[in-house]
Amino acid sequence: MRYSTISFVCCLLLMGPFVKAQNNVWDSLNKRRLTINQNHLYVLGSWAAANIVQGSISATNTTGSTRYLHQMNAYWNTVNLAIAGLGIWALKMQLKQKITPADLLQEQKTVEKLLLLNSGLDIAYIMTGLYMKEKGLRLQNDRNIGFGNSLVIQGSFLLVLDLVQYFAHQKNGKAIYDQAKKLQWGVGANGLGLTYRL
Numbered sequence: 001m002r003y004s005t006i007s008f009v010c011c012l013l014l015m016g017p018f019v020k021a022q023n024n025v026w027d028s029l030n031k032r033r034l035t036i037n038q039n040h041l042y043v044l045g046s047w048a049a050a051n052i053v054q055g056s057i058s059a060t061n062t063t064g065s066t067r068y069l070h071q072m073n074a075y076w077n078t079v080n081l082a083i084a085g086l087g088i089w090a091l092k093m094q095l096k097q098k099i100t101p102a103d104l105l106q107e108q109k110t111v112e113k114l115l116l117l118n119s120g121l122d123i124a125y126i127m128t129g130l131y132m133k134e135k136g137l138r139l140q141n142d143r144n145i146g147f148g149n150s151l152v153i154q155g156s157f158l159l160v161l162d163l164v165q166y167f168a169h170q171k172n173g174k175a176i177y178d179q180a181k182k183l184q185w186g187v188g189a190n191g192l193g194l195t196y197r198l
Helices: 002-061 064-095 101-139 142-181
Strands: 183-188 191-196
Touching: 002 064, 002 101, 002 142, 064 142, 101 142
Parallel strands: none
Antiparallel strands: 183 191
């Protein structure tokens, strides 16, 4: 009995650095995931702020469809700025939390699906903008032309931004999935256990 207790304690002491190293790997992968999101939100927030300032100024100095384009840019990016601000706040909260490998895998799958959904919405914005512009040209309606042009510009920017973020997440996701493949649940003589393949 005493021998097995000593063996168990020695085993735990020897495994300590290994377990810590594995936790560091998962923490590093999670931090990378959050950094990708943070960079995306900073770019979105900067784009939004620039469009609000430029759109507000230019809407008062231009006429016709150009005036409506700048108006819509300012309106649209007010929402984008709010999304970026709330997202950055939420990320700061997530940075303080520990995450398990299972949670990280789930978060990774969710963000990839969400970015693909967003890319589909971005394409819908572009198509709606093209439709509004065409209708505006046909009916000689400056508002539709300007709003349509704005939707094409904003949708195109968001599509590029979402795809860049998607591919960055996919690269990080590959590292997460490769790390997860090394973890295996199994049943042994002492019960259920988790093993890590080197």
